[in-house]
Amino acid sequence: MLKRIAPDQLRLGMYVQEIPGPWMNHPFWRGSFKLEKYEDLKTLRSAKIDEILIDTTKGRDIIVEDAPKPAAAAPAEPEAETAKPRQAKISIQVGAEQERVQAARVLTGSKKAIMTMFNETRMGKALDVKQAMPVVQEITASVSRNRGALISLARLKTSDDYTYMHSVAVCALMIALGHQLGLSPEETRQAGLAGLLHDIGKMAVPAEILNKPGKLTDEEFTSIKKHAQAGHAILRGVDGIGDAALDVSLHHHEKIDGSGYPFNLKGNQISLVAKMGAVCDVYDAITSNRPYKPGWEPGHSIKRMANNQGHFDETILEAFIKSVGIFPTGSCVLMHSGKVGIVIDQHPGSLLTPTVKVFFSATTMAMLPIEIIDLATTRSGDKIASYADPSKMPNLPNLETIWASSGLN
Structure with missing residues (x-):
C-alpha cells in the first residue's frame, strides 16, 4: 500500500517509493529504495521535502504513535486534495x-x-x-x-x-x-x-x-x-x-x-x-x-x-x-566587420542570426571590449561571415572561458 508521510515519520526499514519533486532537488539520485542506513535517514529528515511516498508492501509501515492525529472537525477535502493528480509544470523558452x-x-x-x-x-x-x-x-x-x-x-x-x-x-x-x-x-x-x-x-x-x-x-x-x-x-x-x-x-x-x-x-x-x-x-x-x-x-x-x-x-x-543551429552555441565566428565572437544563444527559426559575444579583432589580433550582439534584432549591420579557426589566431583567449563568463564579464 502506498502512503504519503512527513519526513519526520520515516523509520529505518521503510521502502521509499518516491520523493516528490525534481530528483536533483533532493539528496538521492534514486527515486525508490529501501531505507537501511541511518545516514540516509538523517539526510532525508533534514532535506527540504514536504512529504515522501512509501510502499508498505515492500518495507516497514508507520507505527500508530507516528500517525498524524486528526484535527477536530477536520473536513474531508485535504484527503481528496492529496489524491488529485499533480499538474505538470509547463516549460517556457528562456535565454x-x-x-x-x-x-x-x-x-x-x-x-x-x-x-x-x-x-x-x-x-x-x-x-x-x-x-x-x-x-x-x-x-x-x-x-x-x-x-x-x-x-x-x-x-x-x-x-x-x-x-x-x-x-x-x-x-x-x-x-x-x-x-x-x-x-x-x-x-x-x-x-x-x-x-x-x-x-x-x-x-x-x-x-x-x-x-x-x-x-x-x-x-x-x-x-x-x-x-x-x-x-x-x-x-x-x-x-x-x-x-x-x-x-x-x-x-x-x-x-x-x-x-x-x-x-x-x-x-x-x-x-x-x-x-x-x-x-x-x-x-x-x-x-x-x-x-x-x-x-x-x-x-x-x-x-x-x-x-x-x-x-x-x-x-x-x-x-x-x-x-x-548552423552556428551552434559555442561556435567561434568571424563577422563581416572583422570582429571575432562566440555564439552564446540561438533564435529558433532564425538559424543565421544567433546572439554573439564579440571580443577579438581578426585584423589587429588583439582583444576588444566585449559586446553582445543579438543579430536577430540589432541594426548594427554586422553579420556572420564564416566560422573562425581559433588555431589561426595565436592571441585568441580560451573560448570556453569567454563563452562561460556571464554577461559582459
Whole structure:
C-alpha cells in the first residue's frame, strides 16, 4: 500500500517509493529504495521535502504513535486534495544565460546518476530503467526551456568523466532532435533514454582500453567496437526497456553507406532512432576534448559532418543542424566587420542570426571590449561571415572561458 508521510515519520526499514519533486532537488539520485542506513535517514529528515511516498508492501509501515492525529472537525477535502493528480509544470523558452545555472545543476545530478548506474553495471548489477527516467525528464525540461544551454555545457568534459558526460550530452541532443523531427512526447523520451544508455556496453570494455590517452591499436579498437553488441545484451535483460534503447545501443555506429558496424547495415535497414543516435553520438564526440585529441569547434564540426558523405542520413542531419543551429552555441565566428565572437544563444527559426559575444579583432589580433550582439534584432549591420579557426589566431583567449563568463564579464 502506498502512503504519503512527513519526513519526520520515516523509520529505518521503510521502502521509499518516491520523493516528490525534481530528483536533483533532493539528496538521492534514486527515486525508490529501501531505507537501511541511518545516514540516509538523517539526510532525508533534514532535506527540504514536504512529504515522501512509501510502499508498505515492500518495507516497514508507520507505527500508530507516528500517525498524524486528526484535527477536530477536520473536513474531508485535504484527503481528496492529496489524491488529485499533480499538474505538470509547463516549460517556457528562456535565454541561454538564464537557463545555464539550472542546466549546470541538471548536469551535475545527471553525471552522478549515470556514474552510479554505469559502475553498478560494470560490477554485474542489474540496471533499473525506472532510475534512469528521472534523469531523462530533467534533461528534457532543460532542453525545452533552452536547447543550447545544457548541450553546450555538456561539451566541457574532462578525460575522467568523458564516458558519463557523453551519455548525458547524447541524451540532450536526441531530445532536441526529437523535438525538431516532430516526434511525440513519449517517442522523444524514449529517444532520450536511448541516448542516455547508448554506450552502456562500454562497461564491458577493459578500463585501461576505454581510458587510454594515446591512439588505440587495431586489437584495442576491435575490443572497443564490441561495446555495441555488449550494450544490447545488457539492455535486453532489463525489465521495461524500450525498443528504441535496444536499437540505438546496437546500431548507433552503422552508416548509411553500409561501412559501419557491427552489421554493415545501410540505408533503410537502419531505423530512424538509430540514425538519430549516429548523428548525436558523432557530434558530441568530435566537439569534446578527448584524452588523445582536442575537440573541434562546434561550427567546424557541423561543416565536417555535412561534408561526410555516406555516414549520416541527410534528412536526419538537416533536422539536427536546425535543432542546434548552423552556428551552434559555442561556435567561434568571424563577422563581416572583422570582429571575432562566440555564439552564446540561438533564435529558433532564425538559424543565421544567433546572439554573439564579440571580443577579438581578426585584423589587429588583439582583444576588444566585449559586446553582445543579438543579430536577430540589432541594426548594427554586422553579420556572420564564416566560422573562425581559433588555431589561426595565436592571441585568441580560451573560448570556453569567454563563452562561460556571464554577461559582459
